[in-house]
Amino acid sequence: MGLQAVIGYGPAGAATAALLAEQGKRVRVIARSPRENEPGLEHVALDAADQAGLVEATKGATAIYSCASPPYHRWATDWPPLQDSICAAAETHGALLVSLGNLYGYGPVDGPLTENLPLAATGTKGRIRALLSGQAHALHDEGRIRVVEVRASDFFGPGVTDGGHLAARVVPNVLRGHKVQVLGDPDAPHSWTYIPDVARTLVAAAREEKAWGQTWHVPTGPPRSARVMVALLCEAAGVAPVAVQRLSPMLLNAGALVSPLLRELREVRYQFDLPFVLDSRAAQDFFDITPTREKDQAAATVAWWRDRLATVS
Template sequence: MNIVLGTGPLGLSVMEELLRRGEPVTMVNSSGKGPQLEVVKVIQANLMDEGQTRQVMKGAKVIYQCASPAYHKWDSLFGRIQDHIVNGAAASGAKLIVAENLYMYGPVETVMTENLPFAASTKKGRVRGEMSEQLLQAHLEGKVQVAIGRGSDFFGPRVVNSSVGERFFMPILKGKPSSVFGDPDKKHTYTFIEDFGRALVTLGSHEEALGKVWHVPNAPAVTTRQFADLVGRVVGVSSSIKPMGRMMLRIGGLFIPAARESIEMLYQFEEDFIVDSSKFSSQFGMTATPLEESIAKTVAWYRSKA
């Protein structure tokens, strides 16, 4: 049995890939509501409760961890949630495939590879680093079998809360300027959500993935301005952007906790932010969806939503 924790965009992308492979899927979230599919079971559980977490993992073969607390509650909740998940996976004897981002590396002046040291000085970066170290240590100790897939800022169908989410795509679809973080002329790696989901399922189906960190496949990095131009080309409009700096985020943060929490991560958009995912592609033969194709799929989803 495959269990997917979280029914956000990434969890649903993992679900879709498992279904494409003919695998049974059970989804877990805090509401018990989810995709209305006969072949998918949705279970309600509070991952802050270790007993409930262990219960929903019984009988699992592979557990895909795609759940997270509210962005502004990472430091107080995320570590405890992971502890419960690790203990539940260990009790069930399941492989644990964990989705992570790149916060633990901190500001870098080079292309990011999996062997970079953790040098984060931000609050959320330190949380991510500590959690990742704990996962790998649990694997080394033989407590649980773990593989980690790390992705950059993602986009795609159902991705709303992202630097290239709803507030990026919808203005372009309406022929209006799109707000972007930092310097739009610095290169940035963006991860297509469907590639992320496919990569995690690939890790879950290969024993050689265990005990290691993998950057999931990404298309070549482009500047955010170039990314917006590609969206405009698909939409059939001339795109325009308006950079959003620290001051604007501070003003927004007075009313929106997520905006306030984004300020410390703005460094990712102020210099080149390029991820090397060649290790994954070389090992498993999977490459990223070309940007033109992934953006077209994303635009189609936003149009259907509108």
Template sequence: MSVLVLGAGAVGSTTTRAFLDRGLDVLVATRSATAVPGAAAVGLDAGDADALTRAATGRSTIVVCTNPPYHRWRIEWPPIVDAVLRAARTTGADIVMMGTLYSYGRATMPMTEHSPEEPAESKGEVRRDIWSAFRSATERGDVRAVEVRASDYFGPGAGAEAHLGTRFFDPILAGKRSTAIGDPSLMHSWAYLPDIASTLVAASGFPGDWRRIWHVPAATTLSRTEICEQVNDRYGVRGSISGLPDWLLRGVGVFNPVLREVAASSYQFRMPFFSDAAETERELGVRATDWDAALDATVAFYRA
């Protein structure tokens, strides 16, 4: 088995290392040919079907971990989907898509792999349409595709774009105040980056029916307030956390298109937002990393 991973961000690089740890040959494709130690690298535009087909030739699986900027999803995702489908049809490679929970919208909690897709905003509509295209192509017999969906991620490598990344941990570990989107006292599913990678790897080798969704098991559903308290108690710091006022987020969003999209999906942090992965755990045999171990590794990363 040989793998083409699209994207080398936090998810793409962690997933690449997970495949490498299993002794697989991995090629990482990004615009800038970003190197991940142990993997080959190639520079390409994920929306360029010809370039993507050349990169996928001889590869058993295309793992899609790329993620355009929020405000460009409607523009950049359609050509990427078309290019991935064409590359898979031409080369015979399977497709494992890294997805989100956005398409469920304000769903009944917990969200499962079979929850109805009722998007609450534009990005949810885009994610729904991406999976619809892959599922339809699989049902026609053109390709084999699955989608792995995770809630917000955390862990070594999670940067400023993550709600439980550097903007959360750095201030708290420094004994300062972290500012959060939405209400930090609400429970929320948090997916540990290595668990996302393990689920993507397991999904790529599933022997049963594809054309389906898998959920990444959450390491915890603690609120950010509770996580802040645990960090203080466990690591001897005195940080705090508060919610960013809605009016301020909306106001900044007028001038910043990325924050405008963050505001549009901030409902996920104004209500309890959590997923269930019992079916994925049963069928794929994946499990969430112990929360304390995941937190220790994450804090060690930021302190380093």
């Protein structure tokens, strides 16, 4: 397999690039922020929405991993040109497009989320994700590109810092023995996708030609409430259990008046107020990938955060 181009260097892009490099692949990471090259990884600073620039930067690629995502509140304006640019690069080079998606396109569903559900979201972000998925698969069906899509639930694990779920607003508080406040019902079952399992699935999907043209859910463990996940983190950290409280809806609404992120979260509140369960059995069986054990997830996450906090303190 030739050059592997990874677009985006957030948690998923970084984990995917690292895994490919570990496997001895030649990896080029394309992201907005400039970085020094490192063993196994070549970094190119580029706005991937720059179509001409991206086509040039992905020259020689046999696979393009789409792991980038615009700022949360700019999905409607920034995603379409970014998607067009990525698809153009894949078409120009005849490269496989390995597209990382999420579950927003399904919208609220009564029951587990499976890959064969219609993309029936009515909210802005959900409609955008459904549109992007449909466009990529249509290009595949037309024979213009080859694509495989991998969808994940909320990210969790080493390197995941953004968001208010199990990241910067939760794990540091656990390590300090402070109470934790979470979005939505702290006892609602929820699927949390471990970030190294995202990378494993993306790489496996690229390798298995019979998987192309389809959508797969990242192998994800049983749904756990936020309260249970916090307890697992406490156990891994060796600290006494901490209180877990629901963020006040009144405070969230007030914060939404000044915060674009909080405004956008209102569209997906159903994911945290109600059971939100990902069914990943199809991918587990096809790729023979078992989700990482919960205790190992928690231990690795706690260790990563301890190192991070020690570095910045």
